[in-house]
Amino acid sequence: MHTFDTPLDRRGNGSKKWDKDYIQRRFKTSREDVYPLFIADMDFRQDEAVLQAFRVFVETGDFGYFDVQGSFYDAIQSWYKDKLGTPVEKEWIVPANGTIASMHFAADLVSKGKPIMMLTPVYGVFKDIATNFGGMVTVPLLKADGAYSIDFNRMQQEIVAQSVGTLLFCNPHNPSGRIWSFEELAAVVRICKKHGVTILSDEIHGELNLSEKPFVSLISFMDEYENIIVASSPNKTFNLSGLTASYVIIRNPELRQAYQRELARFHITINRSGMTFISAVYEHGRGWHNELIAYLKGNLDLVAECFDGLDLEWMRPDSSFLVWIKLNKVSDVDRFVVELAQQTGVLVETGSRFVADYGNHIRLNCATNSGFLRDALDKFRDFYMSYED
Numbered sequence: 001m002h003t004f005d006t007p008l009d010r011r012g013n014g015s016k017k018w019d020k021d022y023i024q025r026r027f028k029t030s031r032e033d034v035y036p037l038f039i040a041d042m043d044f045r046q047d048e049a050v051l052q053a054f055r056v057f058v059e060t061g062d063f064g065y066f067d068v069q070g071s072f073y074d075a076i077q078s079w080y081k082d083k084l085g086t087p088v089e090k091e092w093i094v095p096a097n098g099t100i101a102s103m104h105f106a107a108d109l110v111s112k113g114k115p116i117m118m119l120t121p122v123y124g125v126f127k128d129i130a131t132n133f134g135g136m137v138t139v140p141l142l143k144a145d146g147a148y149s150i151d152f153n154r155m156q157q158e159i160v161a162q163s164v165g166t167l168l169f170c171n172p173h174n175p176s177g178r179i180w181s182f183e184e185l186a187a188v189v190r191i192c193k194k195h196g197v198t199i200l201s202d203e204i205h206g207e208l209n210l211s212e213k214p215f216v217s218l219i220s221f222m223d224e225y226e227n228i229i230v231a232s233s234p235n236k237t238f239n240l241s242g243l244t245a246s247y248v249i250i251r252n253p254e255l256r257q258a259y260q261r262e263l264a265r266f267h268i269t270i271n272r273s274g275m276t277f278i279s280a281v282y283e284h285g286r287g288w289h290n291e292l293i294a295y296l297k298g299n300l301d302l303v304a305e306c307f308d309g310l311d312l313e314w315m316r317p318d319s320s321f322l323v324w325i326k327l328n329k330v331s332d333v334d335r336f337v338v339e340l341a342q343q344t345g346v347l348v349e350t351g352s353r354f355v356a357d358y359g360n361h362i363r364l365n366c367a368t369n370s371g372f373l374r375d376a377l378d379k380f381r382d383f384y385m386s387y388e389d
């Protein structure tokens with residue numbers, strides 16, 4: 001039984017979220033008593049069963065050139081089959097660098113200088129991908145009953161008007177954690193197929209499903225539309241982001257071979273420790289993963305309790321440990337975030353780090369021990385209650 005309640009001391013070990021200089025630059029504070037709830041990684045120690053598998057690798061003492069092992073593909077295939085209910089063939093899987101890096105290579109390959117569309121607000125790095133390759137077209141998500149939905153008409157109009165070549169799709173959505181339904185995904189695929197738009201689906205948040213809704217990977221649509229690329233990794237779910245390894249799934253053999261050639265052109269391969277950890281978490285980390293989900297649900301209950309009665313609107317994520325919050329009292333969210341940091345030590349992600357349509361939102365990471373989270377939430381609550389814009 002893993003104890004998520006045990007704090008993981010990350011100060012001074014290179015963790016960006018806990019680095020004093022980085023915090024000073026971002027939040028203009030040098031307070032010691034900080035509550036870093038911004039960057040999306042978790043303050044939980046890695047599962048012992050996974051660490052043990054990695055120790056076995058270290059003990060081989062062999063870190064020379066290597067071929068990707070069959071066990072890497074087996075681990076991904078059985079994870080997708082058992083946990084996500086989506087069969088994946090071994091040859092569809094392309095080992096790659098970090099998820100974002102692998103999407104840059106995909107965008108370079110498929111965009112062919114045509115604009116890249118995204119549904120906003122969305123994860124800030126999507127803007128870099130689009131502006132590096134072909135330019136960016138944004139379509140605002142609709143908001144009703146406290147949840148985002150897709151404006152299919154606007155999406156279609158913009159695809160035609162701007163000659164969009166690629167849709168960079170966040171499934172599930174970051175920052176809201178929304179899991180798109182099968183019907184919504186079918187509509188996205190229908191529109192993209194009709195207009196010859198390649199879909200590049202970032203599914204990194206798909207493995208941390210806290211809801212009763214099924215997470216549907218766009219892999220399920222690869223038989224009906226050949227221009228779909230899925231990029232994913234356990235980097236969020238199992239806290240492996242420092243290892244910069246991931247995989248891409250492409251069913252269409254021509255597209256897949258073109259992607260493999262693109263990686264080969266730059267001599268890009270997965271690194272051995274990343275590969276070993278990905279296999280280990282999918283194979284040995286299932287118990288830890290179940291306990292993590294239960295723990296995070298408890299943390300979201302704490303958020304609900306603390307936000308009760310406050311003048312804000314928040315979205316309980318279907319998937320992920322991130323909470324997207326609209327602060328009704330706040331007009332300048334960047335200023336608010338710095339003042340909150342300076343006066344309470346609570347460090348949250350400002351909405352302006354996301355692409356477009358972020359308004360007066362902030363994002364809060366609740367993947368930390370619940371005692372610490374409760375203290376941070378209490379401080380946030382007191383500050384927000386007395387806040388005057």
Ligand SMILES: Cc1ncc(COP(=O)(O)O)c(C=O)c1O
Nearest residue numbers: 040098099100123174204235241
């Ligand atoms: C939607 C999304 N994609 C990708 C990443 C980063 O992936 P990686 O660290 O594997 O490049 C993040 C990190 O927050 C994310 O939210």
